[in-house]
Amino acid sequence: MSGGGPDATGRKAPAPYRRPVPHVSQCGIPEGCPQRAHYPAVMTSLSPYDNLTPVTRAAYRARAAATDIAPLPRAVKDDALLAIADALEVRTSEIVEANAEDIARAREAGTSEAIVDRLTLTPDRVRAVAADVRHVAALPDPVGEVVRGSTLPNGIDLRQVRVPLGVVGIIYEARPNVTVDAAALCLKSGNAVLLRGSSSAYASNTALVRVVRDAVGGSGLPADAVQLVPGESRDSVRELMRARGLVDVLIPRGGASLIRTVVEESTVPVIETGTGNCHVYVDAQADLDMAVAILVNSKAQRPSVCNAAETLLVHQDIAEAFLPRALAALAEAGVTVHADERTLALAEGSEAAVVAATDEDWETEYLSYDIAAAVVDSLDKAVEHIRLWSSGHTEAIVTTSQAAARRFTRLVDSTTVAVNASTRFTDGGQFGFGAEIGISTQKLHARGPMGLPELTSTKYIVTGDGHTR
Amino acid sequence: MSGGGPDATGRKAPAPYRRPVPHVSQCGIPEGCPQRAHYPAVMTSLSPYDNLTPVTRAAYRARAAATDIAPLPRAVKDDALLAIADALEVRTSEIVEANAEDIARAREAGTSEAIVDRLTLTPDRVRAVAADVRHVAALPDPVGEVVRGSTLPNGIDLRQVRVPLGVVGIIYEARPNVTVDAAALCLKSGNAVLLRGSSSAYASNTALVRVVRDAVGGSGLPADAVQLVPGESRDSVRELMRARGLVDVLIPRGGASLIRTVVEESTVPVIETGTGNCHVYVDAQADLDMAVAILVNSKAQRPSVCNAAETLLVHQDIAEAFLPRALAALAEAGVTVHADERTLALAEGSEAAVVAATDEDWETEYLSYDIAAAVVDSLDKAVEHIRLWSSGHTEAIVTTSQAAARRFTRLVDSTTVAVNASTRFTDGGQFGFGAEIGISTQKLHARGPMGLPELTSTKYIVTGDGHTR
Numbered sequence: 001m002s003g004g005g006p007d008a009t010g011r012k013a014p015a016p017y018r019r020p021v022p023h024v025s026q027c028g029i030p031e032g033c034p035q036r037a038h039y040p041a042v043m044t045s046l047s048p049y050d051n052l053t054p055v056t057r058a059a060y061r062a063r064a065a066a067t068d069i070a071p072l073p074r075a076v077k078d079d080a081l082l083a084i085a086d087a088l089e090v091r092t093s094e095i096v097e098a099n100a101e102d103i104a105r106a107r108e109a110g111t112s113e114a115i116v117d118r119l120t121l122t123p124d125r126v127r128a129v130a131a132d133v134r135h136v137a138a139l140p141d142p143v144g145e146v147v148r149g150s151t152l153p154n155g156i157d158l159r160q161v162r163v164p165l166g167v168v169g170i171i172y173e174a175r176p177n178v179t180v181d182a183a184a185l186c187l188k189s190g191n192a193v194l195l196r197g198s199s200s201a202y203a204s205n206t207a208l209v210r211v212v213r214d215a216v217g218g219s220g221l222p223a224d225a226v227q228l229v230p231g232e233s234r235d236s237v238r239e240l241m242r243a244r245g246l247v248d249v250l251i252p253r254g255g256a257s258l259i260r261t262v263v264e265e266s267t268v269p270v271i272e273t274g275t276g277n278c279h280v281y282v283d284a285q286a287d288l289d290m291a292v293a294i295l296v297n298s299k300a301q302r303p304s305v306c307n308a309a310e311t312l313l314v315h316q317d318i319a320e321a322f323l324p325r326a327l328a329a330l331a332e333a334g335v336t337v338h339a340d341e342r343t344l345a346l347a348e349g350s351e352a353a354v355v356a357a358t359d360e361d362w363e364t365e366y367l368s369y370d371i372a373a374a375v376v377d378s379l380d381k382a383v384e385h386i387r388l389w390s391s392g393h394t395e396a397i398v399t400t401s402q403a404a405a406r407r408f409t410r411l412v413d414s415t416t417v418a419v420n421a422s423t424r425f426t427d428g429g430q431f432g433f434g435a436e437i438g439i440s441t442q443k444l445h446a447r448g449p450m451g452l453p454e455l456t457s458t459k460y461i462v463t464g465d466g467h468t469r
Numbered sequence: 470m471s472g473g474g475p476d477a478t479g480r481k482a483p484a485p486y487r488r489p490v491p492h493v494s495q496c497g498i499p500e501g502c503p504q505r506a507h508y509p510a511v512m513t514s515l516s517p518y519d520n521l522t523p524v525t526r527a528a529y530r531a532r533a534a535a536t537d538i539a540p541l542p543r544a545v546k547d548d549a550l551l552a553i554a555d556a557l558e559v560r561t562s563e564i565v566e567a568n569a570e571d572i573a574r575a576r577e578a579g580t581s582e583a584i585v586d587r588l589t590l591t592p593d594r595v596r597a598v599a600a601d602v603r604h605v606a607a608l609p610d611p612v613g614e615v616v617r618g619s620t621l622p623n624g625i626d627l628r629q630v631r632v633p634l635g636v637v638g639i640i641y642e643a644r645p646n647v648t649v650d651a652a653a654l655c656l657k658s659g660n661a662v663l664l665r666g667s668s669s670a671y672a673s674n675t676a677l678v679r680v681v682r683d684a685v686g687g688s689g690l691p692a693d694a695v696q697l698v699p700g701e702s703r704d705s706v707r708e709l710m711r712a713r714g715l716v717d718v719l720i721p722r723g724g725a726s727l728i729r730t731v732v733e734e735s736t737v738p739v740i741e742t743g744t745g746n747c748h749v750y751v752d753a754q755a756d757l758d759m760a761v762a763i764l765v766n767s768k769a770q771r772p773s774v775c776n777a778a779e780t781l782l783v784h785q786d787i788a789e790a791f792l793p794r795a796l797a798a799l800a801e802a803g804v805t806v807h808a809d810e811r812t813l814a815l816a817e818g819s820e821a822a823v824v825a826a827t828d829e830d831w832e833t834e835y836l837s838y839d840i841a842a843a844v845v846d847s848l849d850k851a852v853e854h855i856r857l858w859s860s861g862h863t864e865a866i867v868t869t870s871q872a873a874a875r876r877f878t879r880l881v882d883s884t885t886v887a888v889n890a891s892t893r894f895t896d897g898g899q900f901g902f903g904a905e906i907g908i909s910t911q912k913l914h915a916r917g918p919m920g921l922p923e924l925t926s927t928k929y930i931v932t933g934d935g936h937t938r
Contacts, residue, residue, distance in 0.1 A: 010836070158900055417929070425936065448929045
């Protein structure tokens with residue numbers, strides 16, 4: 001597909017791209033077809049076409065672009081991704097300048113330094129984003145993968161192949177690097193993307209998307225495959241959530257309240273991500289050194305992320321031996337323990353920071369140097385606690401017992417169950433997926449870390465020689 | 470798991486079943502836990518627990534049963550399924566009597582004989598339903614299947630395994646056989662099911678579910694794994710659609726208006742099924758005999774089903790040779806053709822029943838002996854027509870050209886694309902899945918015919934030796 005000689009970097013320059021599908025104006029969005037069965041909600045509420053709002057118009061353009069890029073072979077998409085990476089590096093100063101506006105506004109508004117740091121793009125960070133894009137280009141293309149295939153008894157060849165989802169909407173918070181990451185993952189998987197970042201990063205995101213679109217368009221692909229959702233108000237999020245038939249899936253990334261709003265109000269299918277009230281359970285039979293190491297790593301290696309542990313459960317038979325050591329190690333890591341009565345009793349005399357837990361602690365995702373702790377009568381009681389309070393993200397058991405490990409992994413219904421390993425491993429990068437668009441905490445479509453295949457659907461291809469029933 | 474000697478039928482009698490999970494009252498639904506993060510919508514609108522409506526109470530009981538049956542091994546579930554099949558045969562007269570009430574009511578209400586026929590359960594039909602249940606028992610259990618597995622570079626073993634979805638809600642129309650089919654498929658895949666059939670089949674469904682529940686309970690499994698949603702009014706459907714956190718997925722089966730209502734109003738995730746505005750495209754290069762056979766089979770073999778063809782598209786280069794033969798064959802099959810101008814011109818002088826098409830015809834799922842027909846300038850124009858009007862179920866191309874087949878399959882974005890085969894093959898049974906809970910016409914989770922694996926989610930199991938990050 002891609003011709004042309006090598007350029008100065010040794011990489012082949014993209015050949016002039018010949019669009020392999022009918023042109024958008026012929027085969028894309030049905031401007032003159034308000035009855036289109038696919039788009040009932042939009043069409044009944046928003047006809048004639050002229051009255052479309054900026055958000056819905058962007059969604060229509062994304063739909064047309066999705067139609068164009070869906071059948072593209074890998075080489076064409078990879079060329080566009082490499083062009084994006086190059087452009088990010090060439091135009092770093094433009095991006096950093098725009099970012100400075102957001103930072104100034106954030107500082108004026110008294111935003112915490114932690115959030116300002118997340119918002120900040122330095123030349124080094126832009127280079128790292130460009131490197132991530134090149135990494136996505138190097139990953140295998142999920143589109144076209146034959147998921148299942150067989151010859152049926154009547155001689156028909158049946159194949160189930162991966163196809164792009166179509167239009168993916170991402171709603172996310174302050175980190176502007178997500179803008180480029182999400183665009184790269186969606187492009188690679190043949191999808192168009194509608195990006196709705198935080199209004200606090202609007203200048204940064206506008207600059208990043210301008211650079212990305214220029215690179216995409218320059219590769220001969222439709223620039224509308226990557227769009228920032230217009231408008232900074234909440235209304236634009238609401239419109240995106242109602243664009244049923246235009247947007248194939250919404251992926252909210254961010255805090256629990258953002259995710260809950262999208263899940264409850266959207267009429268577009270949603271993939272819920274991220275809330276992580278994760279547990280570490282230390283079984284009656286456990287290697288205490290291992291248990292301490294896994295506990296501290298799960299809690300304190302990076303407390304602000306969704307796969308950090310938020311509750312420690314300890315079997316009563318091992319509590320006396322384990323908890324004093326665990327509390328000392330947590331104290332050394334700077335962790336405050338919100339303890340039930342039995343844990344409090346064992347903490348007496350220790351130097352650990354321990355406070356009495358309330359029921360609220362069992363359901364809290366601290367995302368900080370805090371952990372809830374309880375002593376349980378049995379493995380089944382630990383499972384019961386987890387079923388009651390967990391958000392279904394990741395739960396770990398530390399045990400030397402094969403029976404306990406089997407029972408825990410069978411009974412716990414979370415995206416990931418870890419045996420003798422830290423909860424922090426629930427991550428697309430750690431799982432070897434090469435990239436991650438989020439961690440689904442729901443059961444439909446995708447569950448757990450989502451890589452490129454999770455940004456696809458499938459279709460069946462039935463091939464016969466005139467077969468009839 | 471299942472002991473005991475063979476009974477009179479040669480099949481092993483089910484051993485007394487020892488529940489392998491904590492008892493419901495210990496480990497099931499958190500009666501005293503109104504904060505439970507998993508159930509926010511229900512819990513905020515419906516506390517205290519005493520005030521639950523009958524539908525929500527049923528959903529809670531289903532949730533507890535789902536927890537119990539999720540970890541069951543195949544043998545236990547198969548024993549319950551075989552007990553259901555036996556019970557259906559033993560208690561046929563009870564079922565047929567209840568069915569007679571529904572039929573009498575339907576006749577009084579002046580229901581059409583076609584619908585009365587769908588509603589009718591004869592002893593033979595009950596036996597056929599029992600045979601279907603035995604067939605489901607013989608299918609492989611999807612639960613526990615390792616979908617993906619590897620050892621990560623750090624030595625961690627990663628496995629992605631299939632687990633049940635949890636509580637599945639099925640909303641369906643008059644056919645009472647769906648009641649048992651859906652229950653069997655859900656049980657086999659480790660799910661609890663909430664059945665909401667048509668009120669016109671309420672007596673039949675009540676009798677069937679009574680028999681099924683008795684058999685399930687008699688096998689030592691929780692009878693609440695199969696429940697009829699209480700109440701015949703629309704309110705019970707509405708409550709089911711709002712039981713977010715209690716019901717994991719709703720699958721509406723039936724007419725387009727039922728499906729649209731559920732898709733638009735549900736806050737529970739929905740798998741959209743069934744609407745089929747299917748197309749047959751006859752390419753410029755095509756075997757005319759094959760094209761006629763595929764067209765007639767796609768349209769007329771069983772016009773009332775979702776994979777029947779509703780529109781014929783013919784390339785202009787072959788229209789003159791093909792259409793007169795096609796129209797004659799369709800006339801012979803009793804099909805009325807709703808034709809565009811170019812088709813009308815070629816139909817002059819033929820004996821076929823041909824009427825002029827309006828735009829409405831392109832979007833109509835007739836489900837009758839009617840078909841729309843148009844002549845198109847090119848394959849790309851056929852694709853354009855399909856993109857505009859298709860419901861995305863199944864489209865067929867008849868062609869001798871490899872290039873045309875490749876282009877059509879790549880550009881058409883439907884659950885199934887058939888090359889030189891009838892649209893009627895889009896079916897779980899035909900695809901060799903052994904059973905089908907419906908045909909998904911959406912892109913998330915499952916697309917196309919849904920078998921047992923499509924009634925599952927997955928979880929990741931991470932096993933280490935004390936691994937930390």
